[in-house]
Amino acid sequence: xxxxxxxxxxxxxxxxxxxxxxxxxxxxxxxxxxxxxxxxxxxxxxxxxxxxxxxxxxxxxxxxxxxxxxxxxxxxxxxxxxxxxxxxxxxxxxxxxxxxxxxxxxxxxxxxxxxxxxxxxxxxxxxxxxxxxxxxxxxxxxxxxxxxxxxxxxxxxxxxxxxxxxxxxxxxxxxxxxxxxxxxxxxxxxxxxxxxxxxxxxxxxxxxxxxxxxxxx
Numbered sequence: 001x002x003x004x005x006x007x008x009x010x011x012x013x014x015x016x017x018x019x020x021x022x023x024x025x026x027x028x029x030x031x032x033x034x035x036x037x038x039x040x041x042x043x044x045x046x047x048x049x050x051x052x053x054x055x056x057x058x059x060x061x062x063x064x065x066x067x068x069x070x071x072x073x074x075x076x077x078x079x080x081x082x083x084x085x086x087x088x089x090x091x092x093x094x095x096x097x098x099x100x101x102x103x104x105x106x107x108x109x110x111x112x113x114x115x116x117x118x119x120x121x122x123x124x125x126x127x128x129x130x131x132x133x134x135x136x137x138x139x140x141x142x143x144x145x146x147x148x149x150x151x152x153x154x155x156x157x158x159x160x161x162x163x164x165x166x167x168x169x170x171x172x173x174x175x176x177x178x179x180x181x182x183x184x185x186x187x188x189x190x191x192x193x194x195x196x197x198x199x200x201x202x203x204x205x206x207x208x209x210x211x212x213x214x215x216x217x
Contacts (some may be wrong), residue, residue: 001026001080001212002105004087004191006182007113008192009123009171012140015115018082019205024212026080029071031064038041039062054161056170058178065095089178093185095121110186111208112198117172119158125165 001024005013014030021122024078038046041141045067049059058064068086071077109172114122126139128148132155137144144150148157161167186192193211195204 002100002107003080003082003212004107004110004115004186005082005084006110007181007197008117008179009168010096010120010127011113011115012201013084015201015206016111016208017082018197020208021082023209024080026082027071028078029068029077029083029086031059031085033119034071035059035066044095054167056162056174057173058166061089061092061095061101063162064088065092065099068096069099072103087182088175088183090185093182101117107191108133109193109212110210112183112194113204114194119198121165121168122174124163124168127159127161130155131158132156142209194195 035049039050052059056149128137130150135152
């Protein structure tokens with residue numbers, strides 16, 4: 001199975017991507033995670049990406065497309081994959097079509113998580129991430145047992161630079177301008193599946209499984 005998960009920043013793409021990849025035994029391709037790893041390692045690609053990410057801007061297309069092309073062509077993706085955070089504009093979508101065509105595969109469905117801007121700002125600005133293991137928390141919805149300390153490894157919890165309210169608003173403006181047009185792009189291909197991203201995580205996940213199961217009937 002080959003899926004694409006969409007939605008504005010903070011819609012829950014990462015959470016559901018991990019659940020879906022475990023359920024269907026497919027590879028989670030998160031451009032955000034790949035860039036954060038590159039930044040942590042201090043690679044040239046990572047340093048270029050950091051300049052854009054810290055300001056809430058999109059990483060240039062050529063860098064993103066290159067990293068996705070390499071990942072999709074790896075043997076571990078033969079059984080399927082889920083793209084999270086890519087494509088983010090029409091040009092990237094067209095490049096993805098070319099990459100998929102080269103690999104002889106197609107996207108089975110585009111899952112779009114719908115959440116209002118007000119809810120998104122509250123969600124993201126309250127998000128905290130472990131500086132050691134990357135486990136994610138929320139100051140209201142999913143607080144750690146001890147404030148500021150990760151339940152899993154005991155690392156310090158921090159707010160990412162791109163999770164401040166000012167940066168979130170910039171990210172949402174960019175999403176609405178550049179990424180939203182993709183919804184029509186995939187709707188025309190009969191791939192788009194709109195979902196209520198505000199629903200309880202378990203309920204939403206079950207709805208996604210039913211939707212995908214119905215596709216195989």
